[in-house]
Every structure is written in structure tokens, then in C-alpha cells.
Amino acid sequence: MTLTATNDRNTVSDVQPTPGTGAAGLVAREVCAWFSGRLVLEGVTLAMPRSTVTALIGPSGCGKSTFLRILNRMHELVPGAQLAGSVELDGTDIYAGRLRATDTRRNIGMVFQKPNPFPAMSIYDNVLSGLKFSRISVSDRDALVEVSLTKAGLWNEVKNRMRELGGALSGGQQQRLCIARALAVEPRVLLMDEPCSALDPTSTARIEQTIADIADEVTVVIVTHNMQQAQRVSDVCAFFLAAENEPGRIIEAGPTDVIFGSPTDERTSDYVHGRFG
Amino acid sequence: MTTLAPTSSSTAAPPLPPTPRRIGAPLRPRDFGWADAGILAASLLSSFLLVWVVFYQVTLLSGIFGFLLCWYAAFLALYWVVTTQVVDRQAATDRTATVVVVTGAFLVLGIVAFIVGWVTWKGVGHLHTNLFVKDMSHFVPADRNVLHQIGVLHAIVGTVEQVGIAAAIGVPVAVTTAVFLNEVGGRGTRIVRTVVTAMSGLPSIVAGVFVYSILVETSVSRYSGFLASLALFILILPSVTRTTEEVLRIVPGGLREASLALGASEFRTVWSVVLPTARSGMITASLLGIAIAVGETAPLIFTSFGNNNMNVNPFHGAQAALPLVLYDFVRQPQGALIDLAYATAFILLALVLILFVLARVLGRQRSTSGALRARLRSVLRPSARSGGSENPSPVGGRAGRPPLEILTVSPNPKEPLLP
Ligand SMILES: Nc1ncnc2c1ncn2[C@@H]1O[C@H](COP(=O)(O)OP(=O)(O)OP(=O)(O)O)[C@@H](O)[C@H]1O
Ligand SMILES: [Mg+2]
Numbered sequence: 070m071t072l073t074a075t076n077d078r079n080t081v082s083d084v085q086p087t088p089g090t091g092a093a094g095l096v097a098r099e100v101c102a103w104f105s106g107r108l109v110l111e112g113v114t115l116a117m118p119r120s121t122v123t124a125l126i127g128p129s130g131c132g133k134s135t136f137l138r139i140l141n142r143m144h145e146l147v148p149g150a151q152l153a154g155s156v157e158l159d160g161t162d163i164y165a166g167r168l169r170a171t172d173t174r175r176n177i178g179m180v181f182q183k184p185n186p187f188p189a190m191s192i193y194d195n196v197l198s199g200l201k202f203s204r205i206s207v208s209d210r211d212a213l214v215e216v217s218l219t220k221a222g223l224w225n226e227v228k229n230r231m232r233e234l235g236g237a238l239s240g241g242q243q244q245r246l247c248i249a250r251a252l253a254v255e256p257r258v259l260l261m262d263e264p265c266s267a268l269d270p271t272s273t274a275r276i277e278q279t280i281a282d283i284a285d286e287v288t289v290v291i292v293t294h295n296m297q298q299a300q301r302v303s304d305v306c307a308f309f310l311a312a313e314n315e316p317g318r319i320i321e322a323g324p325t326d327v328i329f330g331s332p333t334d335e336r337t338s339d340y341v342h343g344r345f346g
Numbered sequence: 347m348t349t350l351a352p353t354s355s356s357t358a359a360p361p362l363p364p365t366p367r368r369i370g371a372p373l374r375p376r377d378f379g380w381a382d383a384g385i386l387a388a389s390l391l392s393s394f395l396l397v398w399v400v401f402y403q404v405t406l407l408s409g410i411f412g413f414l415l416c417w418y419a420a421f422l423a424l425y426w427v428v429t430t431q432v433v434d435r436q437a438a439t440d441r442t443a444t445v446v447v448v449t450g451a452f453l454v455l456g457i458v459a460f461i462v463g464w465v466t467w468k469g470v471g472h473l474h475t476n477l478f479v480k481d482m483s484h485f486v487p488a489d490r491n492v493l494h495q496i497g498v499l500h501a502i503v504g505t506v507e508q509v510g511i512a513a514a515i516g517v518p519v520a521v522t523t524a525v526f527l528n529e530v531g532g533r534g535t536r537i538v539r540t541v542v543t544a545m546s547g548l549p550s551i552v553a554g555v556f557v558y559s560i561l562v563e564t565s566v567s568r569y570s571g572f573l574a575s576l577a578l579f580i581l582i583l584p585s586v587t588r589t590t591e592e593v594l595r596i597v598p599g600g601l602r603e604a605s606l607a608l609g610a611s612e613f614r615t616v617w618s619v620v621l622p623t624a625r626s627g628m629i630t631a632s633l634l635g636i637a638i639a640v641g642e643t644a645p646l647i648f649t650s651f652g653n654n655n656m657n658v659n660p661f662h663g664a665q666a667a668l669p670l671v672l673y674d675f676v677r678q679p680q681g682a683l684i685d686l687a688y689a690t691a692f693i694l695l696a697l698v699l700i701l702f703v704l705a706r707v708l709g710r711q712r713s714t715s716g717a718l719r720a721r722l723r724s725v726l727r728p729s730a731r732s733g734g735s736e737n738p739s740p741v742g743g744r745a746g747r748p749p750l751e752i753l754t755v756s757p758n759p760k761e762p763l764l765p
Pocket of ligand 2: 133134135262
């Protein structure tokens with residue numbers, strides 16, 4: 070793994086490595102990614118400010134998921150995957166070796182495109198699974214479960230079914246269970262990779278509401294193919310694009326109303342108005 | 347090409363008046379009705395007669411086995427031809443294939459039922475209480491009077507201990523190996539997999555001779571039940587490893603990612619997510635291994651040796667085992683001992699059955715810790731109102747049922763279930 074040195078490295082090293090609490094800002098600098106030696110993402114620099122919702126948009130295969138997975142060190146789990154650049158969580162470089170990968174991932178949670186509750190665990194245990202994995206003890210588990218599920222907008226539907234298995238829910242409910250599970254460990258950033266792509270409009274609206282509700286406590290980065298959704302939920306928006314046989318890059322990033330209202334780049338304008346992609 | 351009906355007129359035509367719709371008898375095109383059963387029966391009968399004439403009268407062949415084979419072949423051919431005439435070719439092929447598959451299933455079922463039934467029929471009558479409470483210390487093969495005084499308790503104890511120890515070592519080692527092969531991966535994977543595959547071809551007697559030659563012959567150890575466990579361990583390891591590996595492979599990768607993304611270490615991921623998800627399949631894998639071990643005779647001859655006296659210590663001295671006793675009985679010329687052999691065989695079968703049922707019951711309780719916790723809660727807080735999480739009535743639909751019962755029976759259709 071090659072890591073390019075950034076200028077701020079010296080200032081970064083003075084920062085406490087132990088993560089704090091509450092929403093945190095995330096800054097990616099000159100991030101590049103390879104799969105088996107093939108460059109798929111090049112020079113991505115993006116700031117995701119604290120307590121905002123950042124939407125990553127762009128056509129299929131331009132590297133949005135790859136970028137997202139670099140933000141919480143999931144990319145390195147793919148065999149043959151490499152990366153360069155730095156990602157800073159409130160000033161601490163998560164790739165500098167001061168933070169363990171497991172701690173990083175606990176602070177930067179992730180919700181996947183396909184709902185993946187643990188089928189062998191009950192709904193209740195699913196919500197608490199992150200704490201169990203990290204051996205964190207909580208004084209009032211029931212309260213935490215209720216709070217997490219309420220935040221994810223699922224509490225009323227499942228409060229009497231806590232002991233049923235996680236797989237016994239509908240797809241939309243499963244996805245909200247996954248969000249509750251991710252929120253239960255109190256992450257500082259939540260990454261969401263097309264969380265609504267398998268869901269009906271009602272569940273989608275629910276999840277968008279959830280995103281709006283939690284944005285104070287946790288910085289959200291969401292990948293979406295739905296332009297209206299990006300417009301509805303995000304404060305900041307980044308447009309990725311990969312030309313043929315070239316790695317993906319950020320074409321334009323900025324406040325959502327600017328990206329959708331008066332983008333400077335023609336390709337952005339074409340994309341957000343549905344003229345290609 | 348000559349008369350093209352004016353299709354456009356149909357769209358322009360006024361909508362049809364609403365005719366009262368009558369719902370006819372529901373049509374089920376793939377149904378297998380009386381007529382089809384008749385064809386089947388007729389084919390069976392006529393092919394029987396045809397083959398009987400040709401086989402016994404014309405060609406003067408003999409032998410029931412050959413007759414059955416010819417009958418079956420003639421039946422299939424006839425059935426296919428008749429169905430082609432009555433329905434069509436596709437249906438004929440379809441139904442003939444169905445018949446073949448069903449025959450196969452019933453054949454297997456029949457063989458198993460026959461073996462179990464035969465052993466039960468021959469064995470149950472000769473069971474007596476002494477069999478379960480005594481050993482064979484007073485056993486004299488020629489003396490008919492002592493036959494009712496002997497028992498096989500020593501062999502039951504021996505088998506349970508030997509197989510138990512073999513499983514206690516074998517299953518964890520096999521699971522660890524499978525986890526290595528499937529979850530860790532890396533350079534060694536290929537070699538380990540090849541070795542494991544090669545091991546599964548090992549004749550069981552070789553496992554016994556192997557343990558014998560490196561431990562007994564070199565005077566490191568004397569005959570003991572534990573040596574038998576080692577030989578059995580060698581035998582069950584490859585089977586359990588390969589089956590467990592297949593089961594682990596079915597666990598969706600998304601679950602591993604979800605766990606890692608929550609901050610779990612790779613060990614925690616395997617331990618808390620992958621293994622529990624694969625649990626029921628892993629129990630089946632272990633059962634298959636244990637089933638192999640229970641019936642093995644050859645490796646025991648060189649390792650636990652056999653013993654007419656009760657020896658409860660598997661680590662010291664020769665020990666009996668059910669297959670060994672069975673083997674001894676069967677070799678005797680007296681009919682009474684053959685009867686005892688059937689009784690012993692029945693006990694062996696019953697032991698395996700008990701084991702299977704036990705493992706299935708254990709496997710069905712999806713999360714022992716979860717169920718235990720639920721039980722504790724319901725004991726500690728009988729009002730069952732801990733955060734609303736244990737209100738049983740909406741779940742079970744029937745009031746008054748204890749919460750634990752509801753928990754254990756709730757089925758999950760989406761869980762990757764394995765046989
Ligand atoms: N595991 C992998 N191995 C090899 N190449 C990969 C792998 N995952 C992704 N890629 C490649 O990396 C590039 C970026 O993929 P990525 O999944 O990040 O795209 P995306 O923007 O998320 O697309 P989508 O919108 O379809 O999800 C693609 O060219 C893809 O083929
Ligand atoms: Mg993607």
C-alpha cells in the first residue's frame with residue numbers, strides 16, 4: 070500500500086489518536102485506488118464537513134462505492150486492492166497507523182446496498198451486535214435498542230417482535246434494522262451505499278427522514294443514483310465520472326443547490342438533468 | 347398472406363357488454379389424474395406380462411434380478427410410448443423422467459427402511475434388561491445357559507467414550523481447518539485442501555494400523571479406548587472438514603462485511619457471525635462424521651482391541667465397542683449368539699438415532715445464549731415488560747404461552763437453511 074505524504078502530516082501527529090464523540094468531519098486527500106493493479110479512482114479530494122449530508126453521485130462504475138469503502142478501510146479487505154492518499158477523521162489520518170482498522174470502522178459506520186442483518190441473531194441482538202463485537206458494555210441495553218430503532222424509524226413496527234430473527238423482516242425493515250445496528254455503536258460518520266435502491270417509495274421516504282433526523286449527531290455520506298434523493302437529503306454533493314478506460318475522478322463538488330442549480334461543468338449539468346448516465 | 351383480418355377494427359369496436367362471468371372448475375394442466383394413473387398401471391401390467399412371456403417362456407432365461415431389470419426397462423419404454431400417443435412427446439419425456447427419479451428415491455428409502463426394519467425385527471425380540479446392565483465377563487461361547495446373563499453395557503460405554511472423544515477432538519479441529527480454508531485463505535489453502543481430500547480416501551483399517559504401528563508397536567502406549575479415538579479422529583476429520591467448508595461457503599459475504607464494518611475483528615466476525623449462521627449445517631456435518639465413527643470396526647481391532655469386561659477408563663487398558671462385540675457374536679456358530687448380534691445391532695442403530703435426534707434438537711435452538719437470556723429475564727421480571735421487548739402475546743398469537751417457547755419455535759424463512 071502506497072501512502073502519499075501530505076503537508077498536514079506534522080500537524081496531524083499532534084492530535085489525540087483516540088476518537089472523540091459526536092459527529093466528525095471527514096477529509097479525503099488525493100485518494101487513488103487500484104484493483105489488481107488497475108487504477109479505478111484517481112486524485113479524489115473531498116471534504117465532508119461535520120454534521121452535514123454529502124451525496125456522491127455519478128454513473129455506474131465510476132468508483133463511488135470504492136471511494137466510500139476507502140473512507141472506512143473496507144477497501145483493503147478486497148484481495149488485490151490498493152490505495153493511496155489520506156483520509157482524515159477530525160484531523161486524524163485513519164491510514165497513518167495510529168488508529169486500528171477496527172476502531173476506525175466503529176467510528177465510521179456503513180450501511181450497504183443490500184440489507185444484511187445477521188440471520189442467526191434476533192432483532193434485539195442485531196441492534197446490539199456492534200457493541201458485542203467490540204466488547205463495549207452498556208448499562209441499559211433495552212434503552213439503547215429502543216433509541217437506535219427509533220432513530221432508524223423502525224421501533225413501532227418491531228417493538229413487540231424483538232426476539233424474532235433479523236431475517237424475518239421485510240426488505241425495507243431489514244435495511245432500517247441495519248441502520249439501527251450501525252447507529253447503536255454511535256459512529257461519528259455514517260457511510261451509506263445506495264441504501265434505498267432495493268426499497269419501495271415508503272421505505273425510501275422513511276430512510277430519508279432518518280437521515281435528516283440523525284444528521285446532527287453523525288456526518289452522513291450517501292451514494293445514490295436517485296437525483297431527487299440527492300437533492301432532498303444532501304447539503305454537499307460530489308459528482309464522480311470515469312471516462313472510457315480511465316479512472317474515476319471528481320468532476321465537481323460543492324453545495325447541493327449549486328451542483329443542481331448552476332453547475333460550472335457541462336458534464337455535471339448533463340448528468341443531473343438526466344441527459345446521460 | 348391472403349386474408350388479413352382488419353385488426354384495427356377490434357380496437358375501434360365498442361366495449362363488450364359485461365357478460366356475467368362464470369368461474370369454471372379450476373384448470374391444472376400439470377395434474378396427474380386418474381387417466382394418467384391408469385396409463386401408469388396399464389404400462390406396469392402389460393410390461394410385466396410381456397417380459398414374463400419373453401423372459402421365461404421364449405428365451406428361457408431365469409433369475410429374478412434380471413427379470414426385474416428387464417421389466418423396469420420395458421415398463422419405461424412402454425410408458426413413454428403410450429404417453430406420447432395420449433398426450434405428447436414432451437409430456438412423455440417429462441413423465442418418464444419423473445418416474446425414474448421417483449424410483450430412485452423410493453429405492454433408497456426402501457433399502458434404508460429394509461435394513462432398519464430387518465435389524466429391528468430380528469433384534470427387538472432378543473433384547474433383555476441384562477443386555478443394558480451387564481458386561482460379558484461370564485461369557486463362554488459354548489455355554490448356552492450364560493447367554494441370558496451377559497450384556498453389552500461395557501461395549502455401549504466403550505463406543506460412547508471412543509466416539510465422544512473422537513468427536514470432541516475431531517469437530518473442533520475440522521471446524522478450525524474449514525475456517526482456515528474458507529475464511530483465512532492464503533498460500534497454504536491448496537495444500538491443505540489436497541491433503542484433506544486425499545485423507546478422505548483413506549481406508550479405515552489403515553487408520554487403525556497407522557495408530558497401532560506408531561503407538562502400540564513402538565510401546566509408547568498399550569491398547570486403549572483413546573487410541574481408538576485417535577484412529578476414528580483420523581477418519582472423521584476429512585469428512586467433517588470438507589462438509590463444514592461447503593457450509594461456510596454458503597454464508598453470504600455481505601454478512602462478513604457487515605460485521606467488519608461494525609468494527610468487529612476478523613476473529614469476532616468468524617466467531618459471532620459466520621459460525622452461528624452456518625450452525626445448523628455444521629451440526630449436520632459433525633453428525634455425518636460421528637455416524638462414520640460409530641460404525642467403524644476395523645480400526646478398533648488394532649487400537650481398543652476389545653474386552654469382555656467393563657472398562658470405563660478410555661485412557662487405560664483394552665476397551666470394548668459395539669461394532670467389535672457385534673463382530674464377535676456374528677462369527678460364532680450358535681444361533682443364539684447370532685440373535686444376540688441382532689440385538690446388539692439394534693442397540694447400535696438406536697444409539698445413532700438418539701444421537702441424531704439430540705443433535706437436531708440442539709441445532710434447532712437458534713441461539714442458546716439468547717434463549718437463556720430470555721429465560722433469565724422472564725424469571726427476573728415476570729411482568730415481561732422489559733422495554734416492551736418481551737410482550738409475548740402479539741408474537742405467539744396465543745396468550746398464556748411462556749415467552750421462551752415462542753422464541754424457540756419462531757421459524758425464519760430467510761435463514762440459509764441446510765439439511
Ligand atoms: N472487487 C473488485 N475487483 C475488481 N474491480 C472492481 C472491484 N470492485 C469494483 N471494481 C471496479 O472498480 C470500478 C469502480 O467500481 P465501483 O463499485 O466503485 O463503482 P460505483 O460507482 O459504485 O458503481 P455503481 O454505481 O454501479 O455501484 C469499476 O470499474 C469496477 O469494475
Ligand atoms: Mg456502487
